[in-house]
Amino acid sequence: MLRFFIFLQVIFMLTWAGAQHSYQNEDSIARKVTIYQLEKQKLPLAQLSTVEIHDLFQNANQKFKTDALNAELEQLCVNLNGSVLLAFGNQVFFKREVGYKRLAKKILENSITSETRFELASISKQFTAAAILKLNEEKKINLNDDVSKFLPDFPYANITIKHLLTHTSGLPEYMDFPEKNFNPEDTLTNAQLETYLEQQKPKILFQPGTKYKYINTNYALLALIVEKISETSFEQYVRKHFFVPAGLQSTCFSTELNTRVNFAKGHLADGSERPFHFQNGVLGDKGIYSNVEDMYRWIQAYFIDYKILPKEVVEQATQPQNKLLKGKPEEYYGYGLRIEDGAFGYLIYHGGLWRGFQNNMVYRPSDLYIFIVLSNLRNRAMVGVNAKILCIIDGA
Numbered sequence: 001m002l003r004f005f006i007f008l009q010v011i012f013m014l015t016w017a018g019a020q021h022s023y024q025n026e027d028s029i030a031r032k033v034t035i036y037q038l039e040k041q042k043l044p045l046a047q048l049s050t051v052e053i054h055d056l057f058q059n060a061n062q063k064f065k066t067d068a069l070n071a072e073l074e075q076l077c078v079n080l081n082g083s084v085l086l087a088f089g090n091q092v093f094f095k096r097e098v099g100y101k102r103l104a105k106k107i108l109e110n111s112i113t114s115e116t117r118f119e120l121a122s123i124s125k126q127f128t129a130a131a132i133l134k135l136n137e138e139k140k141i142n143l144n145d146d147v148s149k150f151l152p153d154f155p156y157a158n159i160t161i162k163h164l165l166t167h168t169s170g171l172p173e174y175m176d177f178p179e180k181n182f183n184p185e186d187t188l189t190n191a192q193l194e195t196y197l198e199q200q201k202p203k204i205l206f207q208p209g210t211k212y213k214y215i216n217t218n219y220a221l222l223a224l225i226v227e228k229i230s231e232t233s234f235e236q237y238v239r240k241h242f243f244v245p246a247g248l249q250s251t252c253f254s255t256e257l258n259t260r261v262n263f264a265k266g267h268l269a270d271g272s273e274r275p276f277h278f279q280n281g282v283l284g285d286k287g288i289y290s291n292v293e294d295m296y297r298w299i300q301a302y303f304i305d306y307k308i309l310p311k312e313v314v315e316q317a318t319q320p321q322n323k324l325l326k327g328k329p330e331e332y333y334g335y336g337l338r339i340e341d342g343a344f345g346y347l348i349y350h351g352g353l354w355r356g357f358q359n360n361m362v363y364r365p366s367d368l369y370i371f372i373v374l375s376n377l378r379n380r381a382m383v384g385v386n387a388k389i390l391c392i393i394d395g396a
Contacts, residue, residue: 072388079381082118118375125284127288147160168208172203190283209325235283245308291374357376360373
């Protein structure tokens with residue numbers, strides 16, 4: 001693994017020196033020529049030492065992996081309508097934008113570019129969790145505090161902030177609430193959602209801490225708690241403490257799209273565009289618009305360089321936290337992040353599905369592997385691709 005990472009760095013220095021972030025015009029032929037230049041000059045094996053023979057075969061193996069990675073990513077781009085980035089630490093291996101912001105207008109001016117914003121959907125949750133962790137670090141809250149401490153009319157007892165963070169609260173899914181109880185012509189806000197819970201008191205699914213169930217209501221309430229404690233809007237708080245320090249120049253919220261340009265519209269697999277939905281206004285569980293370049297900056301700032309929160313806090317966020325009173329959950333969840341420790345090592349990741357957007361973000365600390373795919377077409381183009389890429393990288 002380490003040899004492969006070092007090999008990639010050599011390739012980048014030779015082929016993309018001085019290119020900085022201009023990755024759009026990759027020349028695969030030139031890249032292959034450069035790889036061949038790294039091989040040992042062709043000599044009879046009898047004239048090579050054991051070390052040189054070993055290096056020769058290693059270089060051939062690494063060339064095979066590099067070609068296989070490019071082939072897999074090129075195949076992804078055949079069906080993808082969106083943007084993809086593969087990197088190792090501060091070295092970008094592959095970046096591409098394909099397709100259109102609106103499929104009904106397939107013209108050059110409507111092409112997806114590196115600046116095009118996508119609805120991150122549930123990938124947004126890690127920003128909400130980071131906001132709560134920052135307030136906890138500043139001693140303004142405690143993760144074991146009851147939600148009712150900050151939302152006095154909250155109708156459910158014994159639900160803590162940590163229950164919300166780890167999806168162990170038992171709260172019902174607000175996205176399943178009957179639309180007839182809302183005005184579909186009016187944008188629903190987090191405060192209005194809180195009022196609905198207080199007035200309607202929908203039944204909880206289970207007692208807090210006894211089960212794990214992924215529920216968007218949890219993170220919508222966390223965003224509201226951030227506003228209550230910080231005495232500012234959720235958008236302003238996240239922008240000041242996260243977007244600006246991480247250098248996220250294009251990232252914004254769904255509530256701000258009327259003042260922005262160059263954002264994609266979501267589409268179903270048949271290409272039909274998803275219209276406005278009244279739940280778009282709820283933030284915390286979704287609602288952040290960004291692109292792969294900004295998300296790449298965020299991963300570096302948050303997970304690698306610790307510019308956002310101290311290392312020990314980030315380590316808490318990226319470890320399983322959804323412990324139950326009895327038994328184990330079916331999957332592991334940290335704070336705003338999914339966790340998997342299996343055949344491909346320790347993975348920190350999250351997907352995102354909302355109104356025609358389909359996204360995936362994966363980070364592997366062991367080799368600083370970063371894979372980001374943002375799409376505004378739910379055609380499952382990215383499904384299984386991350387596993388295929390890791391199989392290539394981890395292969396002997």
